[in-house]
Amino acid sequence: MTLFQCILMGFLIVCAISVSFSKNLLNSILIYMSYSLIMSIIWVCLESPDLAITEAAVGAGVTSVLFFATLKKIHAIQIEKEKREESDKEGDVHE
């Protein structure tokens, strides 16, 4: 295993751990997306480009888009935005 693959594996572990520790749902989806991207590079390194194509299209593309659509539908993204606006307003009042 080359140094490059070791670094990629390290990224993979960091991503996998930080997905479960992230409080924000949007952030965890983005980290999950990057996990799939790193995984597809690892597939290329392991000489299976067909799996790499599928991983990039399904793991990084379609699954994340479906997660985003679901979050939007259950208003998980919107609520966070509203909360931020509220906190901004409060901050203005305190100033």
Add this chain to the structure above:
Amino acid sequence: MSRLKPQKEYEKTGAFHFFRWLSGSKDPYVGEIEMQPQKEAEIQETTILERMKESEMVRDKVYDVENNKVLKLFHKVYVVAAILFCVVLVGLLLYTVSYLPRIGNSANPDNNIVSERYIEQGLQETGALNIVSGMILTYRAFDTFGETNVLFIATCCVMILLMVDDVILKKQRIRNDRRFEPKNDGILQGTVFVLCPIIFIFGIYIILNGHLSPGGGFSGGAIIGAGLMLYTSAYGFEKTQRFFDEHIYKIAKITALCMYGIIGSYFYITGANGIENHIPLGTPGHILSSGIILPINICVGLEVACTMYAFYALFRRGGL
């Protein structure tokens, strides 16, 4: 001698009732059974107050973390036990991995007759330069057929759960036509205008070259599905419906599955009974070669692309 019954006599027969029910002109329950709308459940004010009192009592007595020592202890033990469980599980799995044979060892159990046959005679028997594609679509075509069926059933289940009635969909569109569509974003639309044709052509290339180069039906179908999603998110559902609506979706999906079934069963029957099949293998390396792999790849690609797009459309607006 047969003669037509008079209309009044015919209306009493079972055949008349059956055909009337089949054509859907009369609902058997309407008029026969008394139907009333369900009453709304009433909750009295006193019960609401009692429930509030009870929930307060539960919160004070049971979930009072500062005074309830058992609960405090439980939380501490819970965290420790969770960490211990994870550590033990990881250790157990790593311990098992240490018993696995090294990769690439010639004495490994995966180096048996089956893989030898695939590698040595795969090119002659399937005519595919891509051994993986030749293996999963000829030797193991039945497995792949099962996977394609799984995709079909998954879309059916998502449709059952998320499909919205056409009438409601139209009402929503009249009330707020931009609810599910993104705003007309210039940057997104410009990017998609350049990228989408390239993505579609790349997907088609991967499907058609499945027996020559890495890829195949699943990868190419996923890419085409992702391209459809990109187009829809930029231009909205109405423009996508010009070339891909529910009617075309049904035709494409069912035709692909049936074609796979027909080609596959011909292949299984001739193969299992030792009959000569009339599908020419062609010259390896040409685009029109390797027997059933190319048509099956196209079928799988269509199926996967339809599934991806249907998931997206159903998740976003509840209809294709």
